[in-house]
Amino acid sequence: MTHTRRTFLTGAALALGAAVTAGGAAAVAQQAAGADKPVLKFKNGKFRILQMTDLHTAYNNPHEVAQAEMTVQKMREMLAKEKPDLAVVTGDMITSGVELLDGGLEAAWENITRPFDQTNTPFVVTFGNHDHERDATMAEQLAMIARAKMNLTYSADPTHPGAGTCCLPILASDGGEAMRLWFFDSHSSPVIEGMGGYDWIRNEQIQWYRAESAKAEQRAGHPVPGLAFFHIPVPEYWVVHQTDAATGSAGETPGSPELNSGLFTSMIERGDILGIFVGHDHVNDYAALYKGIALVYGRKTGFGAYGDLERGGRVIELTEGKTGFDTHVSTPLREELYWSYWK
Numbered sequence: 494m495t496h497t498r499r500t501f502l503t504g505a506a507l508a509l510g511a512a513v514t515a516g517g518a519a520a521v522a523q524q525a526a527g528a529d530k531p532v533l534k535f536k537n538g539k540f541r542i543l544q545m546t547d548l549h550t551a552y553n554n555p556h557e558v559a560q561a562e563m564t565v566q567k568m569r570e571m572l573a574k575e576k577p578d579l580a581v582v583t584g585d586m587i588t589s590g591v592e593l594l595d596g597g598l599e600a601a602w603e604n605i606t607r608p609f610d611q612t613n614t615p616f617v618v619t620f621g622n623h624d625h626e627r628d629a630t631m632a633e634q635l636a637m638i639a640r641a642k643m644n645l646t647y648s649a650d651p652t653h654p655g656a657g658t659c660c661l662p663i664l665a666s667d668g669g670e671a672m673r674l675w676f677f678d679s680h681s682s683p684v685i686e687g688m689g690g691y692d693w694i695r696n697e698q699i700q701w702y703r704a705e706s707a708k709a710e711q712r713a714g715h716p717v718p719g720l721a722f723f724h725i726p727v728p729e730y731w732v733v734h735q736t737d738a739a740t741g742s743a744g745e746t747p748g749s750p751e752l753n754s755g756l757f758t759s760m761i762e763r764g765d766i767l768g769i770f771v772g773h774d775h776v777n778d779y780a781a782l783y784k785g786i787a788l789v790y791g792r793k794t795g796f797g798a799y800g801d802l803e804r805g806g807r808v809i810e811l812t813e814g815k816t817g818f819d820t821h822v823s824t825p826l827r828e829e830l831y832w833s834y835w836k
């Protein structure tokens with residue numbers, strides 16, 4: 494077990510102390526999550542996120558149906574073990590064969606969202622490239638997911654490409670806005686012919702992030718620290734992969750877009766993102782630091798995903814009043830790859 498603590502002097506800009514007014518932040522939270530939805534809030538000074546990823550549920554034959562059941566069972570085991578305040582599934586949730594399943598695509602999404610509803614665990618999903626292969630639009634799929642009572646995923650701007658690009662605040666115990674969680678649809682193949690590789694997080698989404706980040710800073714009087722979740726790693730992962738700054742398994746070259754749309758650069762310019770958490774590359778589960786932002790892979794959860802890593806998830810633990818996070822990989826039987834990033 495290794496435990497790396499990195500300490501940086503950054504001045505007071507990211508300090509958590511000066512939260513926005515309680516009423517203002519609560520209004521933001523309610524607007525984001527919906528009036529009847531749970532509000533994310535530090536409890537006893539802690540907030541625990543469980544990232545699961547690459548479920549790859551498929552229904553083409555009895556073997557895949559059995560694998561999908563094993564995957565949902567793994568999700569249940571992880572939820573029971575970690576009891577997170579929020580679960581995030583970072584993409585590739587449904588792979589194929591939904592038309593062969595009783596109830597079709599809706600039933601496939603129900604299979605995935607049911608464990609969250611049954612354990613009263615608020616959850617967000619970010620769509621992966623395989624989720625874009627269904628016949629339904631991303632907005633239609635998000636509407637199916639939104640039937641789950643614990644779902645917090647929404648589209649902040651329905652005109653954005655894809656669906657589910659959104660932000661949720663985590664409130665401090667006094668009701669102020671302590672942190673922000675950002676979620677992006679990272680799409681599938683480029684819509685522009687001849688580009689090859691994977692699509693990129695689009696300019697509209699980046700401009701939205703920049704505007705909302707600036708608004709949050711204005712309310713708080715300082716950049717509000719945040720974490721970002723999406724499926725396909727940004728190209729900056731190539732750098733940490735090549736420099737071997739990684740903690741954990743680095744079994745394959747990051748399947749990033751060939752073109753860099755500048756999300757990471759915008760995060761540097763805005764100065765509020767502490768870490769990015771992705772899926773997509775099933776045999777990578779490392780965490781590394783690049784120019785002050787943690788680049789982290791989740792541990793794959795689905796049995797339909799390639800690779801031999803033990804199925805599980807990644808735990809991210811936040812501490813109220815501190816800027817950073819502790820994280821480790823968790824499976825039903827073990828915890829490993831402890832890593833921390835505190836400013």
Ligand SMILES: [Fe+2]
Nearest residue numbers: 547585773798
């Ligand atoms: Fe995948």
